[in-house]
Amino acid sequence: MKENTNTARALLLPALVAAIFIALWTAIWRAGVFHQSAFPSPLAVVRGFGLEVATGRLLNDSVTSLFRVTCGFLLAVALGIPAGVWMGQKLSARLAFLPMTNFFRNLSPLAWMPFAILWFGVGDAAAMFLIFLSVFFPVVLATMAAVGTIPLVYFHVAQNYGLRRFEKLTRVTLPAIMPQVITTLRVTAGVAWLVDVAAEMIAGRDGLGFAVMDARNGLRTDLLVVEMIVIGIIGVLIDRLLVQLTNVPSVRWGYER
Amino acid sequence: MTGCLELTNVSVSFEAVEVIRELSLAIVQGEFVAVVGPSGCGKTTLLNLVAGFERPSSGSVECHGQVRMVYQEDGLFPWATVTENIALGLRHIGDRRERKRQIGDLLRLIRIEGFEHHYPRQLSGGMRQLVELARALAGGSDVLLMDEPFSALDYLTRLRMRNELARLLSEMPRTAVLVTHDIEEAAQLADRVVVLTQRPARIRHEFTISTPRPREPTDFAVVDAVRRILAELDVESGTEASTK
Ligand SMILES: Nc1ncnc2c1ncn2[C@@H]1O[C@H](COP(=O)(O)OP(=O)(O)OP(=O)(O)O)[C@@H](O)[C@H]1O
Numbered sequence: 001m002k003e004n005t006n007t008a009r010a011l012l013l014p015a016l017v018a019a020i021f022i023a024l025w026t027a028i029w030r031a032g033v034f035h036q037s038a039f040p041s042p043l044a045v046v047r048g049f050g051l052e053v054a055t056g057r058l059l060n061d062s063v064t065s066l067f068r069v070t071c072g073f074l075l076a077v078a079l080g081i082p083a084g085v086w087m088g089q090k091l092s093a094r095l096a097f098l099p100m101t102n103f104f105r106n107l108s109p110l111a112w113m114p115f116a117i118l119w120f121g122v123g124d125a126a127a128m129f130l131i132f133l134s135v136f137f138p139v140v141l142a143t144m145a146a147v148g149t150i151p152l153v154y155f156h157v158a159q160n161y162g163l164r165r166f167e168k169l170t171r172v173t174l175p176a177i178m179p180q181v182i183t184t185l186r187v188t189a190g191v192a193w194l195v196d197v198a199a200e201m202i203a204g205r206d207g208l209g210f211a212v213m214d215a216r217n218g219l220r221t222d223l224l225v226v227e228m229i230v231i232g233i234i235g236v237l238i239d240r241l242l243v244q245l246t247n248v249p250s251v252r253w254g255y256e257r
Numbered sequence: 258m259t260g261c262l263e264l265t266n267v268s269v270s271f272e273a274v275e276v277i278r279e280l281s282l283a284i285v286q287g288e289f290v291a292v293v294g295p296s297g298c299g300k301t302t303l304l305n306l307v308a309g310f311e312r313p314s315s316g317s318v319e320c321h322g323q324v325r326m327v328y329q330e331d332g333l334f335p336w337a338t339v340t341e342n343i344a345l346g347l348r349h350i351g352d353r354r355e356r357k358r359q360i361g362d363l364l365r366l367i368r369i370e371g372f373e374h375h376y377p378r379q380l381s382g383g384m385r386q387l388v389e390l391a392r393a394l395a396g397g398s399d400v401l402l403m404d405e406p407f408s409a410l411d412y413l414t415r416l417r418m419r420n421e422l423a424r425l426l427s428e429m430p431r432t433a434v435l436v437t438h439d440i441e442e443a444a445q446l447a448d449r450v451v452v453l454t455q456r457p458a459r460i461r462h463e464f465t466i467s468t469p470r471p472r473e474p475t476d477f478a479v480v481d482a483v484r485r486i487l488a489e490l491d492v493e494s495g496t497e498a499s500t501k
């Protein structure tokens with residue numbers, strides 16, 4: 001009973017908020033607060049959505065953007081986790097690379113945009129490069145920090161039970177840092193999506209970010225809103241997808257207690 | 258001679274802090290020794306020496322056979338199930354069926370069937386310590402080191418765990434060293450109780466309890482040993498007070 005009312009509320013309340021939002025939007029449009037050409041009506045957006053879907057452009061742009069994010073993100077994670085583990089375990093590696101890593105971590109990836117275009121031209125590679133930079137350094141730092149906080153007792157256990165070097169890595173170090181790494185993946189995936197849109201706005205000939213710029217240049221504010229909505233929804237879906245990782249039984253311990 | 262261990266004139270210092278001073282202790286195969294002493298005196302360090310996690314600054318540590326430790330903090334891998342944790346102690350057994358059979362035996366022995374695929378956080382504190390004990394006993398290890406394994410449990414659970422430990426050791430006998438703050442626990446379980454001094458730790462007194470194990474907490478031998486140990490501790494604090 002209680003469960004049921006809660007599920008109902010979880011659906012009803014957000015729907016109510018969305019309805020109020022659209023009502024406000026309509027009211028502002030009707031009142032003419034902004035010039036017609038600068039403020040589309042909800043109906044125009046729905047029509048624009050239909051148009052974008054019908055021409056297949058929305059799907060194409062979404063696939064293009066998702067492809068870039070996925071490649072850049074996965075490459076950064078695949079290199080960032082080993083680098084972080086290495087820096088977490090080896091003091092000399094940490095001493096050598098930590099200042100530089102911190103520097104690049106705090107340098108906005110968007111500042112690389114001019115070089116990205118000069119080096120890779122306009123297209124997939126430039127966007128992936130920027131996404132890589134926005135994910136790699138945070139992943140390295142978070143992994144390194146997680147390795148540093150593994151309780152010594154687990155390594156004593158490993159020694160007690162005769163785990164060899166490689167097994168220590170696969171059976172102690174990696175499972176021990178997994179919960180923190182997954183949290184970092186969620187955060188950086190969000191950042192990667194933001195960076196991808198920004199990159200495509202400047203250094204793209206396709207993708208959702210480019211579609212935003214294209215709509216602006218064509219003064220199609222209805223399409224602009226369509227792209228914005230799709231970008232937001234995909235961002236939420238990416239996070240929903242990564243949240244699933246926290247439900248893997250062998251990492252649950254990191255999120256409870 | 259597997260299962261016996263010998264510390265000779267062992268000293269340990271961490272930088273300026275002298276933790277153990279010229280301590281000698283010999284334990285024979287199958288013996289159960291309890292170590293009691295004030296907090297911070299170096300009991301964990303002593304076990305770490307035997308387990309090979311620390312090296313002595315001087316003196317020698319000799320230990321024959323496979324040593325396994327039950328830890329003061331939670332030593333179970335939180336990312337592994339009960340079965341996976343216990344299987345860690347059976348890694349050297351190549352045959353999968355045999356390994357499975359032994360895991361089954363151990364689970365039955367600690368009476369937690371039905372929790373095979375649970376994770377440590379889904380168990381009570383007492384169950385966790387039992388699983389850790391089973392993991393350490395698995396695969397015929399020779400020396401069992403225990404660092405205040407039950408100190409986080411409530412009194413009644415502690416009493417029960419004591420009996421469980423005695424039962425497990427009667428089924429799978431081996432050399433055991435138990436660090437504890439609980440003098441009654443020490444007197445009930447051990448053949449010999451070693452009392453350490455304040456840091457730097459030396460052996461202050463040894464009590465032998467010759468009545469055969471297992472014993473009940475209310476047995477005369479246990480009660481008498483507790484009385485003797487407490488008296489010894491009181492005498493010392495009495496002399497300390499009078500010298501002030
Ligand atoms: N790795 C280390 N580096 C420096 N000092 C240490 C180290 N390990 C232990 N010590 C010091 O050695 C002393 C003894 O520590 P130990 O953990 O052996 O005590 P303990 O008898 O087990 O205490 P408790 O009963 O509280 O568990 C403490 O003062 C501690 O600060």
Ligand SMILES: [Mg+2]
Nearest residue numbers: 300301329404
């Ligand atoms: Mg201790």
